[in-house]
Amino acid sequence: MITHQDSMHILLADDDEDDRTFFNEALQELKMNNKLTLFKDGKELMDYLEQPDIKLPHVLFLDLNMPGKTGIDCLKEIRANVRFKEVSIAIYSTSSSEKDIEDTFIEGANIYIKKPNDFSKLKEIIKEVVNMNWQFHTSGLNIETFFFSI
Amino acid sequence: MKILRLFKNSQVFKIALAVAILVVCYLATEFYSQMKKLDSTVELIANSNETQLELEKLLSVISIYETSLRSYIITKDETYIENRFLSRGKIEEAIKKLKTLTTNNSIRNKDIDSLKNLIDYRFKLFRQTLIIAKSKSKSENLNRLELNAKLLESSEVTDKMKSFVNKIIFSESIKAKSQNNNHQFELQDSIITAFLLVILSLLILLLSFQKMNVDIDELQKANDKLKLLNESYNSAEKTAGFGHWMVNTETNQYTFSDNLYRLMGVEPNVFEPNIENTIKYIHPDDLDYVTKVHLDSLLNHQPTSMIFRFLTPNGDVKYIMGVGSFTTNSNGDLIKIGVNYDITNQYQKTLELENNNKELKYINTELEAFNNIVSHDLQEPLRKIQMFISRLEEKELDLLSGQGKEYFLKIRASANKMQTLLIDLVDYSRTIKGDKVFVETDLNKILEETLQDLSTNIEEKKAEIQVGNLPTIKAIPFQIKQLFINLISNSLKYSKEDSIPEIKITSGKITEKEQRDYKIANKEDYYKIVITDNGIGFKQEYSEKIFLLFKRLNTDPKYSGTGLGLAICHRVVDNHKGFIKVIGKPDIGAKFYIFIPKGDLL
Numbered sequence: 001m002i003t004h005q006d007s008m009h010i011l012l013a014d015d016d017e018d019d020r021t022f023f024n025e026a027l028q029e030l031k032m033n034n035k036l037t038l039f040k041d042g043k044e045l046m047d048y049l050e051q052p053d054i055k056l057p058h059v060l061f062l063d064l065n066m067p068g069k070t071g072i073d074c075l076k077e078i079r080a081n082v083r084f085k086e087v088s089i090a091i092y093s094t095s096s097s098e099k100d101i102e103d104t105f106i107e108g109a110n111i112y113i114k115k116p117n118d119f120s121k122l123k124e125i126i127k128e129v130v131n132m133n134w135q136f137h138t139s140g141l142n143i144e145t146f147f148f149s150i
Numbered sequence: 151m152k153i154l155r156l157f158k159n160s161q162v163f164k165i166a167l168a169v170a171i172l173v174v175c176y177l178a179t180e181f182y183s184q185m186k187k188l189d190s191t192v193e194l195i196a197n198s199n200e201t202q203l204e205l206e207k208l209l210s211v212i213s214i215y216e217t218s219l220r221s222y223i224i225t226k227d228e229t230y231i232e233n234r235f236l237s238r239g240k241i242e243e244a245i246k247k248l249k250t251l252t253t254n255n256s257i258r259n260k261d262i263d264s265l266k267n268l269i270d271y272r273f274k275l276f277r278q279t280l281i282i283a284k285s286k287s288k289s290e291n292l293n294r295l296e297l298n299a300k301l302l303e304s305s306e307v308t309d310k311m312k313s314f315v316n317k318i319i320f321s322e323s324i325k326a327k328s329q330n331n332n333h334q335f336e337l338q339d340s341i342i343t344a345f346l347l348v349i350l351s352l353l354i355l356l357l358s359f360q361k362m363n364v365d366i367d368e369l370q371k372a373n374d375k376l377k378l379l380n381e382s383y384n385s386a387e388k389t390a391g392f393g394h395w396m397v398n399t400e401t402n403q404y405t406f407s408d409n410l411y412r413l414m415g416v417e418p419n420v421f422e423p424n425i426e427n428t429i430k431y432i433h434p435d436d437l438d439y440v441t442k443v444h445l446d447s448l449l450n451h452q453p454t455s456m457i458f459r460f461l462t463p464n465g466d467v468k469y470i471m472g473v474g475s476f477t478t479n480s481n482g483d484l485i486k487i488g489v490n491y492d493i494t495n496q497y498q499k500t501l502e503l504e505n506n507n508k509e510l511k512y513i514n515t516e517l518e519a520f521n522n523i524v525s526h527d528l529q530e531p532l533r534k535i536q537m538f539i540s541r542l543e544e545k546e547l548d549l550l551s552g553q554g555k556e557y558f559l560k561i562r563a564s565a566n567k568m569q570t571l572l573i574d575l576v577d578y579s580r581t582i583k584g585d586k587v588f589v590e591t592d593l594n595k596i597l598e599e600t601l602q603d604l605s606t607n608i609e610e611k612k613a614e615i616q617v618g619n620l621p622t623i624k625a626i627p628f629q630i631k632q633l634f635i636n637l638i639s640n641s642l643k644y645s646k647e648d649s650i651p652e653i654k655i656t657s658g659k660i661t662e663k664e665q666r667d668y669k670i671a672n673k674e675d676y677y678k679i680v681i682t683d684n685g686i687g688f689k690q691e692y693s694e695k696i697f698l699l700f701k702r703l704n705t706d707p708k709y710s711g712t713g714l715g716l717a718i719c720h721r722v723v724d725n726h727k728g729f730i731k732v733i734g735k736p737d738i739g740a741k742f743y744i745f746i747p748k749g750d751l752l
Contacts, residue, residue: 116533
């Protein structure tokens with residue numbers, strides 16, 4: 001795992017293989033020179049994060065509906081640990097139900113992304129989110145700005 | 151009539167009767183005293199008559215004596231004077247009797263005394279005469295002279311005595327006569343009094359009889375009325391399915407109405423009404439509870455209310471609502487009156503309703519689950535399909551043949567259509583689900599947001615949107631937004647190709663015609679919002695149909711639609727207790743009218 005000084009470290013936890021592939025391809029096509037680590041469920045993600053010697057990621061894309069440890073479980077665990085307070089969390093889910101949006105907002109996620117149905121849109125989203133000024137975004141965060149739309 | 155009314159008033163009657171009886175009593179005592187007086191008058195007359203008789207007797211005795219003496223003097227026959235002492239005894243007797251007869255009259259008494267003196271003196275003269283007549287010593291001439299003188303004196307005294315007696319007899323006879331007159335008057339008075347007494351008594355009798363007649367008549371009428379009432383009550387009980395019962399808490403005597411027996415499934419009066427006979431008809435599971443509640447109430451006199459079951463002889467179970475309360479009868483006895491009401495039908499209906507409700511709830515959860523499948527699980531693979539389509543389009547489209555490209559585009563269109571359908575379905579189900587929170591909603595703000603959301607679409611169609619001033623209403627904001635989105639996208643979708651779409655959103659007052667046509671009680675009760683377009687319109691005959699689920703008027707493929715949009719609109723307005731109407735004209739456009747009630751009607 002080579003980490004570039006300027007490149008950002010991005011994590012994606014999603015049980016859907018196709019979605020992981022789409023995400024990876026989109027990031028590659030963007031040529032943003034970022035490092036992406038993929039996890040196929042919540043447990044794998046948490047196991048990784050709990051290692052003490054890792055370099056913390058900049059952004060974590062977190063699917064909600066995963067077998068075993070769900071996205072919400074992971075979110076709660078991460079936000080309960082001060083070690084990860086600098087990690088920005090982007091919820092990445094098919095659901096756009098108000099309940100999910102509200103719950104994740106309350107639990108401290110930074111942005112909510114509904115999975116798009118168009119590859120070009122996916123690229124746009126990743127580009128926007130990765131380049132986002134998190135400090136600026138988080139300071140004025142409310143339930144309306146929390147739900148990401150292009 | 152007034153008299154009759156007075157007559158009916160028993161108070162007045164009682165007073166009249168009392169007065170009449172008092173008068174009768176007075177008359178009776180009066181009559182009694184008159185009779186008494188009459189009696190004493192008769193006595194007085196009798197007394198007077200007897201006095202006269204005795205006096206006459208006296209005189210006659212004296213006369214007899216004189217005659218005897220004279221006869222002796224003439225004949226010197228001793229037999230004439232033999233009885234003189236006897237006569238003297240008769241006189242004594244008569245005097246004594248007269249004394250007693252005149253004890254009440256002092257003057258007469260004295261008269262009798264003086265009469266006695268006279269008689270004594272007369273007898274002295276008798277004796278002297280007799281002595282002279284008997285003496286033979288003296289010369290005959292001297293003797294004759296002496297005898298004549300004595301006889302003369304005797305005759306004078308006798309006359310004096312006679313006149314005295316006659317005087318007394320006369321005065322007695324006058325007295326008797328006047329007494330007799332009095333007696334006549336008194337007798338007349340008594341007859342009048344007696345007559346009055348009889349008349350009055352008859353009157354009272356008549357009055358009482360009449361009153362009794364009237365009372366009996368009234369009683370009969372009241373009885374008839376009661377009988378009728380009872381009959382109608384009985385039939386009412388039968389029709390309404392209730393029965394009543396009573397128990398006198400003092401005598402523990404029960405009374406059951408006919409229909410109470412019928413409620414228990416038996417003919418009226420087949421058994422003696424009491425607890426022991428009734429418990430056979432109470433469902434065994436309810437028996438303890440029913441008897442406890444009833445017996446407790448007989449002790450604490452609190453009203454009761456319970457639901458229990460009757461088990462009829464042929465095995466039917468009847469649900470009974472029983473209520474009981476306490477009252478006192480005219481004897482002052484505490485009575486418990488109970489009404490038992492057959493609620494079997496209601497109970498079964500409630501049970502049915504509960505079951506239906508349960509089923510409905512179950513269906514609702516099923517629907518929600520189905521809704522989740524539609525909104526999430528179906529969208530997931532569709533999204534993937536669309537993702538792959540976009541990947542293909544970007545990288546591989548050029549590799550396809552002309553036919554292949556055509557197929558590909560059709561696949562893409564179908565996938566997109568399915569997506570809109572799924573989104574509409576989710577929207578529709580959201581209008582059905584609960585948690586409808588009404589808040590003050592500024593429709594201008596909602597419309598602004600709507601136009602923002604539809605901006606791409608509006609720009610694409612180059613549509614002109616005119617917005618009037620809209621009211622602030624109590625509403626479910628997201629649903630109203632959905633309503634605006636659907637109506638405006640509808641107008642955009644069915645716009646004419648050759649002209650610029652014009653859409654107007656305004657609010658207005660309800661017209662007289664609308665009030666009549668839509669049966670609005672008060673024009674001020676509703677808000678009216680109108681959305682007008684210049685699109686392709688439709689025939690007015692479809693104006694109701696277009697709000698139905700999955701009903702589409704236009705099958706032209708260039709007008710894509712799911713048939714859900716206007717159904718959602720209808721649903722939303724329905725949720726706000728309002729109604730939506732549309733007026734369509736082919737090639738001219740459509741006008742949607744939304745009526746939403748103000749505050750209180752929600």
